[in-house]
Amino acid sequence: MKSLLAINTVAFKTMVVREVRRFTRIWVQTIVPPAISALLYLTIFGTLIGSRIGEMDGHRYIDFIVPGIIMMAVITNSYSNAVSSFFGAKFQHYLEELLVAPVHIVVILAGFVAGGVARGLAVGALVAAVSLFFTDITVQNPLLTILVVVLTSTLFAIGGVINAVFAKSFDDVSVIPNFVLTPLTYLGGIFYSVKMLPDFWESVSMFNPVLYMINGFRYGILGSSDFDIRWSLFVILVFIVVLGSVALFLLNRGIGIKQ
Amino acid sequence: MNALQTKALAKTYGSGLVALKGINLEVQQGDFFALLGPNGAGKSTAIGIICSLLNKTAGSIEIFGHDLDSNREFCKSQIGLVPQEINFNVFETPRNILITQAGYYGIARREASTRADEYLASLDLYEKRNQTARTLSGGMKRRLMVARALVHRPKLLILDEPTAGVDIEIRRSMWKFLSDLNAAGTTIILTTHYLEEAESLCRNVAIIDGGEIVESGAVEELLSRAMVQSFVLDLAEPVSVEIDLVGYRLISQKPRQLEIEVNTGTSMNDLFAQLAAQDINVLSMRNKANRLEEFFLRLVDENKKSNTA
Numbered sequence: 001m002k003s004l005l006a007i008n009t010v011a012f013k014t015m016v017v018r019e020v021r022r023f024t025r026i027w028v029q030t031i032v033p034p035a036i037s038a039l040l041y042l043t044i045f046g047t048l049i050g051s052r053i054g055e056m057d058g059h060r061y062i063d064f065i066v067p068g069i070i071m072m073a074v075i076t077n078s079y080s081n082a083v084s085s086f087f088g089a090k091f092q093h094y095l096e097e098l099l100v101a102p103v104h105i106v107v108i109l110a111g112f113v114a115g116g117v118a119r120g121l122a123v124g125a126l127v128a129a130v131s132l133f134f135t136d137i138t139v140q141n142p143l144l145t146i147l148v149v150v151l152t153s154t155l156f157a158i159g160g161v162i163n164a165v166f167a168k169s170f171d172d173v174s175v176i177p178n179f180v181l182t183p184l185t186y187l188g189g190i191f192y193s194v195k196m197l198p199d200f201w202e203s204v205s206m207f208n209p210v211l212y213m214i215n216g217f218r219y220g221i222l223g224s225s226d227f228d229i230r231w232s233l234f235v236i237l238v239f240i241v242v243l244g245s246v247a248l249f250l251l252n253r254g255i256g257i258k259q
Numbered sequence: 260m261n262a263l264q265t266k267a268l269a270k271t272y273g274s275g276l277v278a279l280k281g282i283n284l285e286v287q288q289g290d291f292f293a294l295l296g297p298n299g300a301g302k303s304t305a306i307g308i309i310c311s312l313l314n315k316t317a318g319s320i321e322i323f324g325h326d327l328d329s330n331r332e333f334c335k336s337q338i339g340l341v342p343q344e345i346n347f348n349v350f351e352t353p354r355n356i357l358i359t360q361a362g363y364y365g366i367a368r369r370e371a372s373t374r375a376d377e378y379l380a381s382l383d384l385y386e387k388r389n390q391t392a393r394t395l396s397g398g399m400k401r402r403l404m405v406a407r408a409l410v411h412r413p414k415l416l417i418l419d420e421p422t423a424g425v426d427i428e429i430r431r432s433m434w435k436f437l438s439d440l441n442a443a444g445t446t447i448i449l450t451t452h453y454l455e456e457a458e459s460l461c462r463n464v465a466i467i468d469g470g471e472i473v474e475s476g477a478v479e480e481l482l483s484r485a486m487v488q489s490f491v492l493d494l495a496e497p498v499s500v501e502i503d504l505v506g507y508r509l510i511s512q513k514p515r516q517l518e519i520e521v522n523t524g525t526s527m528n529d530l531f532a533q534l535a536a537q538d539i540n541v542l543s544m545r546n547k548a549n550r551l552e553e554f555f556l557r558l559v560d561e562n563k564k565s566n567t568a
């Protein structure tokens with residue numbers, strides 16, 4: 001018999017291929033809409049309104065919002081890819097193809113997360129390409145930028161899997177994105193610097209994890225952040241570890257997938 | 260060695276429904292084994308637990324001598340499952356479904372593609388390999404699940420009603436296919452509601468009802484234990500007078516048809532002698548039902564009576 005490591009390596013590759021094929025096959029639903037909304041944001045907020053705002057944190061307003069807009073696309077797409085792929089597999093029962101096979105739960109989680117990250121990055125890259133029509137910013141710290149974006153999409157893809165584990169209907173799949181994710185992203189300083197907020201709301205914002213991600217990413221691109229970049233990385237990593245453990249616990253118990 | 264052994268396997272669903280009351284199953288390596296039982300007996304529940312799709316409530320399972328709980332990956336790699344309900348992604352093509360499933364068992368893409376084509380061909384799906392699975396007919400979908408279950412060449416193949424909704428011709432070719440597979444060494448466990456299928460294919464059988472095994476053993480042996488057989492006799496001319504039989508039980512009488520119950524081991528010669536003496540001319544005779552079916556029905560019926568008593 002093949003070693004379990006060999007089996008799981010092939011299984012992981014198989015999952016990644018399947019995941020990427022899934023979202024590229026339905027690219028009109030998965031890739032195009034975020035690019036269009038980014039285009040709208042950049043035109044309306046960046047160009048039209050942004051020209052009246054002037055500078056934010058020492059940058060042109062449009063330059064300031066570009067990182068946040070890319071990040072918003074990455075976050076929503078990583079999340080929704082993982083949640084819809086996992087829930088689809090559960091709903092149509094082809095998750096069973098994985099459950100009967102000798103695939104380790106870490107690989108099952110990693111496979112779905114990799115799919116989410118792949119779509120998050122693909123859409124992120126597309127939105128970044130669109131934004132080049134509006135700005136000509138050069139990335140200050142490419143390595144850090146990539147690190148932050150990969151970690152962030154990993155985190156939200158894990159979140160998507162957890163959501164899908166508990167979801168019983170397609171409605172449950174959209175509750176978290178609509179009522180949690182969107183508010184957190186908008187309040188995470190895409191369009192403004194939290195320093196502009198009254199002290200109280202600035203403190204409240206500090207509890208919003210998305211703030212750290214957007215700021216970390218903005219730091220990588222523009223070289224400026226509302227606070228220390230090491231904090232950003234720390235917060236993201238802590239969330240990955242916590243949510244990753246929760247996801248593995250759920251999968252191991254078979255909660256939501258095995259009766 | 261046993262390909263499968265369950266000990267006191269029990270399952271209570273979250274709803275409180277007791278689906279398995281502690282069943283002991285033993286399937287020898289190389290066997291062709293039938294798991295029979297009426298709707299809701301617990302067959303799919305047992306299979307679901309054996310294949311790691313359901314959590315058990317109590318008991319233990321061994322696959323080729325390895326405990327499922329402590330050796331789950333090994334056990335999983337030995338089993339191929341054809342589930343009762345369609346469970347593939349209907350937007351995928353048969354070929355991709357097989358390649359993906361093979362990948363989950365660690366078979367790399369190139370080898371997986373070869374095998375996919377091989378099994379699609381042997382289940383007569385090669386022509387359809389590149390169209391979305393949604394467009395396959397019901398019987399083709401079942402065959403696709405058989406192909407998928409085989410792609411990692413399991414030593415134990417478990418089929419949960421694989422021939423439901425499959426036409427007679429294909430069903431027969433599937434029987435031949437499964438027999439050959441079994442002859443080549445694959446242990447097969449089959450559930451079916453077509454008892455002639457079980458009778459002609461399987462060597463051993465367990466009958467499960469209400470979450471309990473009510474009978475098990477070699478098919479031949481169970482059949483020989485069946486106490487009575489019913490026959491339907493077609494008559495040459497209509498008979499209106501009441502027929503009198505000694506030593507045989509007349510179940511029903513129509514002008515051109517008699518139904519007669521005969522105890523196992525009783526000679527039929529005397530029956531024909533008695534009928535001839537009453538000027539009754541028998542044109543043809545057949546078993547009322549397939550023998551295993553009759554045995555099964557009696558058993559389930561008795562079980563029902565003893566449960567309500």
Ligand SMILES: Nc1ncnc2c1ncn2[C@@H]1O[C@H](COP(=O)(O)OP(=O)(O)OP(=O)(O)O)[C@@H](O)[C@H]1O
Pocket residue numbers: 259272273274276277278296297298299300301302303304305343
């Ligand atoms: N998910 C579930 N939740 C609660 N009860 C269930 C569930 N699945 C099955 N049952 C119940 O468990 C019992 C056994 O069901 P099971 O599917 O194992 O029967 P079966 O022998 O496979 O029947 P069939 O021949 O109809 O396929 C039935 O009473 C069924 O209603």
Ligand SMILES: [Mg+2]
Pocket residue numbers: 302303304343419
């Ligand atoms: Mg069933």
